[in-house]
Amino acid sequence: xxxxxxxxxxxxxxxxxxxxxxxxxxxxxxxxxxxxxxxxxxxxxxxxxxxxxxxxxxxxxxxxxxxxxxxxxxxxxxxxxxxxxxxxxxxxxxxxxxxxxxxxxxxxxxxxxxxxxxxxxxxxxxxxxxxxxxxxxxxxxxxxxxxxxxxxxxxxxxxxxxxxxxxxxxxxxxxxxxxxxxxxxxxxxxxxxxxxxxxxxxxxxxxxxxxxxxxxxxxxxxxxxxxxxxxxxxxxxxxxxxxxxxxxxxxxxxxxxxxxxxxxxxxxxxxxxxxxxxxxxxxxxxxxxxxxxxxxxxxxxxxxxx
Numbered sequence: 001x002x003x004x005x006x007x008x009x010x011x012x013x014x015x016x017x018x019x020x021x022x023x024x025x026x027x028x029x030x031x032x033x034x035x036x037x038x039x040x041x042x043x044x045x046x047x048x049x050x051x052x053x054x055x056x057x058x059x060x061x062x063x064x065x066x067x068x069x070x071x072x073x074x075x076x077x078x079x080x081x082x083x084x085x086x087x088x089x090x091x092x093x094x095x096x097x098x099x100x101x102x103x104x105x106x107x108x109x110x111x112x113x114x115x116x117x118x119x120x121x122x123x124x125x126x127x128x129x130x131x132x133x134x135x136x137x138x139x140x141x142x143x144x145x146x147x148x149x150x151x152x153x154x155x156x157x158x159x160x161x162x163x164x165x166x167x168x169x170x171x172x173x174x175x176x177x178x179x180x181x182x183x184x185x186x187x188x189x190x191x192x193x194x195x196x197x198x199x200x201x202x203x204x205x206x207x208x209x210x211x212x213x214x215x216x217x218x219x220x221x222x223x224x225x226x227x228x229x230x231x232x233x234x235x236x237x238x239x240x241x242x243x244x245x246x247x248x249x250x251x252x253x254x255x256x257x258x259x260x261x262x263x264x265x266x267x268x269x270x271x272x273x274x275x276x277x278x279x280x281x282x283x284x285x286x287x288x289x290x291x292x293x294x295x296x297x298x299x300x301x302x303x304x305x306x
Contacts, residue, residue, distance in 0.1 A: 064274035088275035101258035124187025
């Protein structure tokens with residue numbers, strides 16, 4: 001007895017037609033992929049104008065610092081450097097005690113910038129990725145402190161520094177600004193976007209606690225924002241005048257407080273004041289020249305990763 005096997009029909013799934021781009025569209029895509037977009041003449045003109053406007057105040061400071069007070073007061077003022085730059089810089093250095101003032105400003109700005117970066121990154125990580133009771137309320141309180149003018153707390157803060165025995169000392173300038181609400185909010189916003197929740201959960205599954213996650217996962221991701229925050233905080237602390245002027249004196253000044261010594265007297269020597277301002281600006285320029293490339297490259301790397 002022979003059995004005949006019936007042919008089995010296997011149905012193949014219908015193929016979805018794939019729309020192919022037109023021949024002209026493929027040519028345009030290939031051309032666009034390899035093409036480098038160049039700015040037009042108007043963009044270069046705008047960049048040159050903005051660069052000149054940005055550099056002109058520094059150039060004018062150098063011009064005014066290189067002449068005498070009579071020449072600065074003339075109309076029209078000079079637009080070319082004079083021969084007295086180094087002599088005016090030496091006078092400003094001696095009369096304002098700029099050596100001690102720069103050391104004090106370096107200590108104050110460096111400690112404030114480092115502490116602000118670390119504390120703001122810790123708080124930003126907590127507000128962005130950790131879940132705890134009252135998180136939103138605390139964040140609103142932090143943001144609310146940004147709306148309070150700092151002048152309102154000068155009197156109680158000065159009384160507190162006097163009670164601690166820190167009056168006319170550098171800790172009185174450093175302690176009230178160890179962290180800023182702006183820094184906390186900035187790091188919170190950055191980590192909310194740049195730090196994936198999956199990385200934090202993976203660290204939890206591997207048995208890492210919060211500080212270990214912060215050290216091994218958060219810090220490498222937050223490095224570009226930390227560099228930007230450090231630069232901004234350092235410049236702000238270096239240029240801060242109001243609170244150091246209140247709590248310090250001329251025997252232990254920072255750079256902005258020391259510059260007030262140059263404007264004392266009935267007749268102000270504008271060239272001497274500009275020489276002191278130029279001395280106070282040079283460390284910031286040197287820091288930006290040394291670390292500016294790393295900061296910009298860090299920002300670009302963080303933008304690409306995000």
